[in-house]
Amino acid sequence: MSGSTHAAIGPADVAGVRRLARAGRLAGSASAAPPGDLARLRGAVYTVAWPLVFSRITRPLERRRRHPDCARGLEWLRPDCLDRFHDDVEAVVEHALRRATGPIENFDGWLATRLSPATVDAHRRRRGEIGALQRPRLPAWLGEALGGEAWLGELAVQILVWAGVPATAGAELWPLDGWAARRAEVTGEPVADRDTLDREVRTVLAAMRTRPQWHAEHVERPLGHKQAPVAPMPADASAEPAPLELAGPDEVDDARLAGLADRALRAIEVRLDHGEVPAAAVTAVVRRVFGGGVSALDRMPHHGSARDEWLATALADEARLERIVGTVLAVLGR
Template sequence: MPGSTLPAIGPADVAGVRRLARDGLLAGSASAAPPRELTRLRGAVYAVAWPLVFARITRPLERQRRHLDCVRGLESLRPGCLDGFHDDVEAVVEHALRRATDRIDNFEGWLTTRLHPATVDAHRRRRGELGALQRPRLPAWLGDALGGDRWLCDLAVQILVWAGVPSTAGAELWPMDSWAARRAEVTGEPAAGRDRLDGEVRRVLAAMRTRPQWHAEHVERPLGRKQTPVAPVPADSAAELPALELVGPHEVADARLTGLAEQALSAIEARLDRGEEPSGAVKAVVRLVFGTDGTGPGGGPHAEPAREDWLATALADPARVDRIVATVLAILGR
């Protein structure tokens, strides 16, 4: 079991869980089991549940988030995404050990039908423990205060959702990079600068504070229960320290390209939703995001000449453009 501290679970343990499920005894056995046996039962259910959770919940969610690295496999999940995966698996395991009271011939099939209710209930319970809204929705008064602006209203919901997440975004309170990508998706505009997004967050928070009690209960209180991030090294101290490079330059470049690819996919999908022709949408966004004209975030005086040349050549070749468009549409599920 990946990332688990439970004892090693073998085929016999999993076969035993399936047998208990077929006999309608799984929940009853779990409730009566001594601690060591309960741990083994939980581990065996975990071994059956985690591939289902990753395939049916985690991978689609990471694809929706445009986390292309996380989509590749369990070992590629980012730390925060990995924590969420384990939370979901634990929720399914606990659900099974409480609810598997009837005879279940196909244990995997039954678990698959329980994935959504188990994880949703657990998610809402964790949010409730923090004091956050269990089902974040935009109040009508807040939508009016934001002038009905589509993006600002969406951002308000994202703030309410994020308030109930236990962790922070690294050393920051808000996941600004993720919201920048979502903004491009919602508005169809290129990724906004940090100053503009900061201003929009402040505007939404100001609108929320017009109802002080509501803001204190649903925003301030859950935010106050977030895990405290590690304090960054002061700038003057950091300047005295030599740079610590944990990865090579090519890995840094790959990570940057992955981030640009996520922005590009969001912008392309927004254009397609507005009815633009796929080839034109892809070419326009690739030029803008990767900066083949030197103006986009991937271009400018520090852009890699080899990549600039490759993109210019690729976009001038109709056959290669067709392959790029086909790949993008496949990733987006179009």
């Protein structure tokens, strides 16, 4: 529900909702209200609820997802993050209009205590509607099929969780970069490359398909509700017209580098959690993530040197490395 829906809601409406709550009549009034009055009640509760949801649920979540822009304020939320925010607020509003059955002296304080149960219940309900498991757990039969390997079992749970999430991983089906960081955390090994993660995902899916009906219901069906990635245009320009470029090379590079930076931060955080010295962790990860196959860096000024040489020189400069480490630790809140 957009903010414009509640543009006509004023202080008198909010005060009225608080009076109904104090009298223990909010839920009863909502259940008996005609459509117009119910819309005003919903709008007034929404006005109270949305700042609480943003400050206590949305902002912490966006910080954990490393979306500093989204964490700045409502107007900065990306479209998918904004949708999630509105879903959470609507869940809290519905919860309040059903559960506020007794006298509530401090409606705002009571609502703050209901944020978690309201949003969790709504999240599970939405997952259940598309066939995804509401509380993903590793079935015993699947753990046995995976040979009892801890990481593959964890990956299976991650797949079941992801199947019920409405978001997509860009143009890819699976969020492999995020799972690579989780793999390192579980196994204690260095962050794996994407080929390794891809093989392991296929291994888990093959085990899941040994029970076709279960796989179809809890993996294929919920995945079918995600928006399919856009297929690339054919390479043969003579057969198809050239695709319209919606972003210039600089914008594409920025997006690519932002993705790599997020991957690097995840890997550095895992190393730091295992007690590695910050400078060593940053140097190793930056060299691995940005040291090869990154076309965006090829177009950056390297003062005539090859990219790898330029990167090695930058990391060998103690003052420069100290600034990089300081920036990384600040971003990670260390």
